[in-house]
Amino acid sequence: SENSLESLVSIGNICRSPIAEAVFRKLVTDEKLEHKWRTDSAAVSDWNVGRFPDSRALGCLRHHGIETAHKARQITKEDFQTFDHILCMDESNLRDLNRKSNQVKDCKAKIELLGTYDPQKQLIIEDPYYGNEKDFETVYEQCLRCCKAFLEKYH
Numbered sequence: 001s002e003n004s005l006e007s008l009v010s011i012g013n014i015c016r017s018p019i020a021e022a023v024f025r026k027l028v029t030d031e032k033l034e035h036k037w038r039t040d041s042a043a044v045s046d047w048n049v050g051r052f053p054d055s056r057a058l059g060c061l062r063h064h065g066i067e068t069a070h071k072a073r074q075i076t077k078e079d080f081q082t083f084d085h086i087l088c089m090d091e092s093n094l095r096d097l098n099r100k101s102n103q104v105k106d107c108k109a110k111i112e113l114l115g116t117y118d119p120q121k122q123l124i125i126e127d128p129y130y131g132n133e134k135d136f137e138t139v140y141e142q143c144l145r146c147c148k149a150f151l152e153k154y155h
Contacts, residue, residue, distance in 0.1 A: 013043030013072035
């Protein structure tokens, strides 16, 4: 559609989804498509609302020349009604989002795993929170591959 919208979602909105959001925003900017996309990320839970992304997530993005000013927020009913795509990171996100979307009248969003777009077929993007820098780098690489493929499909 003329104004495709995308939302990127994960459980706490401080590790994976801010990385995916920032990566997608940079891809869109590099392709000069900012006017066509509204990109955001949100959490299924309310654990971290208002918090900045994990410092390791920020460090990983900075290492790749990407800045973000994102603060965690929880997904809303309106998100399901306004976004065309809600992409999530793992099976439990998917279950929670599908359950929430069933309570929303006129849900417009297509809810799917971001990993379905991965050319390397890594379906699940694992939470790096209890891992190390290398795990955050893995998330970054996965998000980059998936976001590129997603953008190619819908651009």
